Amino acid sequence: MSTFNGLPAHVLLVHFIVVLAPLTAVLAILCAVWPAARQRLVWLVLTLSLIVTVLTPLTTDAGEWLEHKVGRSPIVHTHAELGDTMIFFSLALLVAAVLLAVAHVSAARGRSLSTVFTAGIAVFVVVVGVATIVQVYRIGDSGAQATWSQRA
Incomplete structure (x- = not known):
């Protein structure tokens, strides 16, 4: 997908990532440190992390198309290189959400995980x-610099 309604798709898709990835991360951290939040939010966190994981390569592919249209400059190249790393963070967030779901299901079935394993999950989720x-x-920030520094 290169354009949507005449606009570069990257410009539209990136806003989903900018909102959903940090929101998912904050909710995951909340679930990791507060069991009551995990009971209410774990499935939302898992769904959002899956959406972020699917949207990330779509966004980077649309960004590569846009990069070829606007031309390669050092600042655009830096942004593209940083953008390419987002898939690793999205996948880690998905793994964190799966671990939270496993902990939630285990607790719901009365088979709580060991304290060490639960603490390890919490640390992993917070770090991710x-x-x-x-x-x-x-x-x-690098995308904003690439967009606006060339216009100033």
């Missing part, structure tokens, strides 16, 4: 969540 938020910021 924070890293995802930071990476989305870095990618977004």
